[in-house]
Amino acid sequence: MSELTTVARPYARVAFEFAVENKCIDAWSAMLNFSAEVVNNPTMSEILVRETTATELVNLFISVCDGQLDEHGQNFIKVMAENGRLSILPSVALLFSELETAQNMEIDVDVISAYALSAKQKSEISESLGKRLARKVNLNCSIDKSLVAGMVITAGDLVIDSSAIGQLKRLSNTLQS
Incomplete structure (x- = not known):
C-alpha cells in the first residue's frame, strides 16, 4: 500500500495544485472519485492488466466516463495511461481528498468508544481536539464493545487510547519491565 501511495502522491499533488x-477543487474531486470508481469496476480492472496500448486505454476510459471528465481531466487520464498508472487512480483520489481536507484546515478524527457517545460528549471531544490541533475536527464515531470502557481517538499520527483494554495493556507492560 505504501508503494502505491508513493507513486500516487505526485499525481495527486499536481492535480490538486x-x-x-x-x-475547481470540487470538480476535480468529483472527476477523480468517479475515475477511481471506474478503475475499481471488476471489468475495467481486468482490462487494465491486459496488454493494451495507452491510446486504446485512454479512448476506452474516456468513453466509459461519458462526459464526467472535462478537457483537463481527460489530459490527466492520458498522462496516467501513458505512464501505465491508471490502476492507482483510487489512491490518487484518496490523496487528493486528504490534500483538500488539509487545505481547509480540517482533520478527520476516528473515535472508537465502548458505548455510544452523547451529543455533548462529541461536542466536547471535537472542541478539545480542535484547540489542540488548531483545526476544524470532523468526528467519525464508531462503537467497539471489546474496549470494555473508554475510547480510542485517532487523528492522523496522534493516537489517544483511554480504553480500559489499552490501560490494562500499558499496566501489564510496565509491570513486566
Whole structure:
C-alpha cells in the first residue's frame, strides 16, 4: 500500500495544485472519485492488466466516463495511461481528498468508544481536539464493545487510547519491565 501511495502522491499533488490554481477543487474531486470508481469496476480492472496500448486505454476510459471528465481531466487520464498508472487512480483520489481536507484546515478524527457517545460528549471531544490541533475536527464515531470502557481517538499520527483494554495493556507492560 505504501508503494502505491508513493507513486500516487505526485499525481495527486499536481492535480490538486492545478485545481487550486483554477479554483475547481470540487470538480476535480468529483472527476477523480468517479475515475477511481471506474478503475475499481471488476471489468475495467481486468482490462487494465491486459496488454493494451495507452491510446486504446485512454479512448476506452474516456468513453466509459461519458462526459464526467472535462478537457483537463481527460489530459490527466492520458498522462496516467501513458505512464501505465491508471490502476492507482483510487489512491490518487484518496490523496487528493486528504490534500483538500488539509487545505481547509480540517482533520478527520476516528473515535472508537465502548458505548455510544452523547451529543455533548462529541461536542466536547471535537472542541478539545480542535484547540489542540488548531483545526476544524470532523468526528467519525464508531462503537467497539471489546474496549470494555473508554475510547480510542485517532487523528492522523496522534493516537489517544483511554480504553480500559489499552490501560490494562500499558499496566501489564510496565509491570513486566
